[in-house]
Amino acid sequence: MEIVIVSGKGGTGKSSVAAALASLSGDVVLADCDVDAANQYILYKPQEEEFEAFTGSREALLDRTRCDNCMICIEYCRFDAISLTEGQVCISPIFCDGCGLCAKVCPGEAIVMTEHRNSMLVSASFRYGRMVFGKLAPGEENSGKLVSLVKEKARQLSFYGQKSDIIIDGPPGIGCPVIASIVGADRVIIVTEPSVAAIKDMERLLSLCSSIGLNTGVLINKSDLDREKQNEITDLCHKEGIHIHGKIPYDPMFVDAMVHCRSICEWVPGSGTVSVLRDIHRDIFNGR
Amino acid sequence: MKLAVASGKGGTGKTFFAVNIFYSLISAGKCAILLDCDAEEPNAALFVGGEQAGFDKVCLDIPVIDKEKCLYCSKCSESCYYNAIFIIPTSSIIRVIEELCHGCGVCNYVCDNDAIGKKEKPLGYVVNYVLDNGARLIETRMDVGVYSPVKLIRAGVAAAKGASLVIMDSPPGSSCPFIHTVAGADYVVLVTEPTPFGLSDLRQSISVLRQLNKPFGVVVNKAGIGDSAIYDYLLGEDIALLMEIPFKREIAEYCARGELFAVQDIEFRKQLLAVFGKIYRNYGDRDRKR
Ligand code: SF4
Ligand code: SF4
Ligand code: SF4
Ligand code: SF4
Numbered sequence: 001m002e003i004v005i006v007s008g009k010g011g012t013g014k015s016s017v018a019a020a021l022a023s024l025s026g027d028v029v030l031a032d033c034d035v036d037a038a039n040q041y042i043l044y045k046p047q048e049e050e051f052e053a054f055t056g057s058r059e060a061l062l063d064r065t066r067c068d069n070c071m072i073c074i075e076y077c078r079f080d081a082i083s084l085t086e087g088q089v090c091i092s093p094i095f096c097d098g099c100g101l102c103a104k105v106c107p108g109e110a111i112v113m114t115e116h117r118n119s120m121l122v123s124a125s126f127r128y129g130r131m132v133f134g135k136l137a138p139g140e141e142n143s144g145k146l147v148s149l150v151k152e153k154a155r156q157l158s159f160y161g162q163k164s165d166i167i168i169d170g171p172p173g174i175g176c177p178v179i180a181s182i183v184g185a186d187r188v189i190i191v192t193e194p195s196v197a198a199i200k201d202m203e204r205l206l207s208l209c210s211s212i213g214l215n216t217g218v219l220i221n222k223s224d225l226d227r228e229k230q231n232e233i234t235d236l237c238h239k240e241g242i243h244i245h246g247k248i249p250y251d252p253m254f255v256d257a258m259v260h261c262r263s264i265c266e267w268v269p270g271s272g273t274v275s276v277l278r279d280i281h282r283d284i285f286n287g288r
Numbered sequence: 289m290k291l292a293v294a295s296g297k298g299g300t301g302k303t304f305f306a307v308n309i310f311y312s313l314i315s316a317g318k319c320a321i322l323l324d325c326d327a328e329e330p331n332a333a334l335f336v337g338g339e340q341a342g343f344d345k346v347c348l349d350i351p352v353i354d355k356e357k358c359l360y361c362s363k364c365s366e367s368c369y370y371n372a373i374f375i376i377p378t379s380s381i382i383r384v385i386e387e388l389c390h391g392c393g394v395c396n397y398v399c400d401n402d403a404i405g406k407k408e409k410p411l412g413y414v415v416n417y418v419l420d421n422g423a424r425l426i427e428t429r430m431d432v433g434v435y436s437p438v439k440l441i442r443a444g445v446a447a448a449k450g451a452s453l454v455i456m457d458s459p460p461g462s463s464c465p466f467i468h469t470v471a472g473a474d475y476v477v478l479v480t481e482p483t484p485f486g487l488s489d490l491r492q493s494i495s496v497l498r499q500l501n502k503p504f505g506v507v508v509n510k511a512g513i514g515d516s517a518i519y520d521y522l523l524g525e526d527i528a529l530l531m532e533i534p535f536k537r538e539i540a541e542y543c544a545r546g547e548l549f550a551v552q553d554i555e556f557r558k559q560l561l562a563v564f565g566k567i568y569r570n571y572g573d574r575d576r577k578r
Binding site: 011037038105136144174197 | 328390397398436460495514537540543546
């Protein structure tokens with residue numbers, strides 16, 4: 001079974017919940033698809049085994065000796081990445097999307113496209129199975145490509161779900177990286193919290209998941225933060241026919257566990273929160 | 289001056305800081321615009337409210353293939369860096385995968401048979417709000433199913449152009465959407481929390497800001513939870529710690545209800561203004577000061 005944990009808004013405890021579910025599973029492939037801010041390897045300090053370089057993006061580089069400032073490239077670039085600065089044509093690496101059009105239109109062949117290969121796909125072992133994560137080089141574009149690679153690797157390691165379950169810690173937002181992380185999953189679990197912002201994000205994620213036709217459930221973290229908002233979430237889910245896997249009250253032990261590089265299930269195994277998490281784990285994986 | 293509020297990790301309190309410093313500034317009589325660049329999850333309006341006063345639709349030019357003219361030469365598909373054109377020449381199948389298309393125009397350029405035209409694909413909106421006291425909120429809002437918020441962010445930044453004081457709520461993370469937001473800022477406030485995850489994501493953001501040569505400082509939110517590693521890091525790297533906001537359940541509850549803590553707590557408002565004053569003195573718009 002392949003499940004993806006997402007949250008829209010950050011800070012709802014998505015990664016901590018994903019980590020907890022992994023330690024309750026015992027033998028999983030944990031895929032950290034939050035490649036912008038990969039956190040699972042910090043918590044689990046896995047044994048890194050295999051590295052694959054990944055071409056994140058490319059950009060246009062100008063050879064000034066060949067450029068005669070004809071400005072044709074400026075006219076064509078749809079990302080406004082090329083401009084005339086102090087009489088000279090300049091390409092902004094920030095705004096360049098790497099499409100390659102300028103290199104094609106330049107009559108003097110003054111522009112070459114260069115690729116960045118400094119992002120990494122890492123496969124590793126940790127105490128509850130295997131782990132796959134991406135390390136996006138700072139400033140690289142997270143186009144969802146690396147997310148797809150992380151996921152494909154996780155599927156290979158689990159023999160496409162035959163050998164073990166896959167738990168995916170998904171990226172924030174609703175754009176390309178999220179879409180790449182959720183397509184093809186058996187279940188998407190949205191970790192939300194009773195706050196105005198988290199509820200709005202949950203609604204946007206729900207509409208994204210239903211437009212792709214995914215099986216989606218909700219988990220309410222910090223459920224006792226605001227009673228009214230909690231009811232709002234339950235009402236909304238009932239109306240949409242979305243299953244609620246459980247409610248976890250606010251528990252500072254999540255952070256305490258993180259500081260000690262443990263999942264909450266390892267840090268305070270006997271606590272009420274962990275027993276709630278056990279029920280949730282059962283609810284998710286037995287409903288397969 | 290344009291001040292961007294960002295955070296590597298989501299949920300550290302970036303929007304919380306942005307809306308509260310914005311409120312503090314306008315209640316102190318400053319004329320400011322709040323620009324919500326978190327187009328995937330725009331939430332600032334929940335906190336500052338306001339009356340909607342018009343919006344602009346943002347579109348992307350994407351290709352349309354005229355099958356009458358197409359000779360299935362595959363040139364367009366081979367030239368598309370984003371793999372957005374699907375073609376099986378032997379079966380006369382050609383299709384633009386709109387979700388993947390970046391609207392770059394390479395295919396239009398390479399097609400020798402004039403078989404590719406253009407159409408507009410909506411990406412989302414730039415929405416204007418007017419608040420009670422005449423201040424403005426500009427919100428970027430991406431449609432569900434769109435691959436990237438970058439074009440919307442740029443449209444939002446363009447809409448706020450010329451304003452003397454803009455507070456930008458940046459998208460989370462440290463990749464493109466973040467970069468396109470901070471590219472237009474004079475100073476970046478990074479909001480983080482004192483946990484191992486917070487520290488790791490902060491480092492990532494800082495390495496990007498250093499590459500971009502942007503001045504920045506750090507606000508530690510939820511101080512009191514986690515550990516002290518973040519302070520050691522800031523000290524070691526000689527990075528400005530602008531402010532600490534203690535973790536209080538009360539603050540979390542205010543946020544949950546969509547209320548501004550700075551409205552209630554005058555002391556907090558004063559602290560935010562002091563932080564702003566310090567930044568403004570060093571990085572504020574020199575031309576305007578003269
Ligand atoms: S590669 Fe594309 S985006 Fe980059 S400068 Fe050239 S035309 Fe513009
Ligand atoms: S098209 Fe080529 S020669 Fe002309 S300005 Fe651009 S880079 Fe220079
Ligand atoms: S416009 Fe660019 S991205 Fe879109 S299909 Fe054409 S070549 Fe590909
Ligand atoms: S380049 Fe033009 S003619 Fe060739 S396959 Fe594409 S649309 Fe058809």
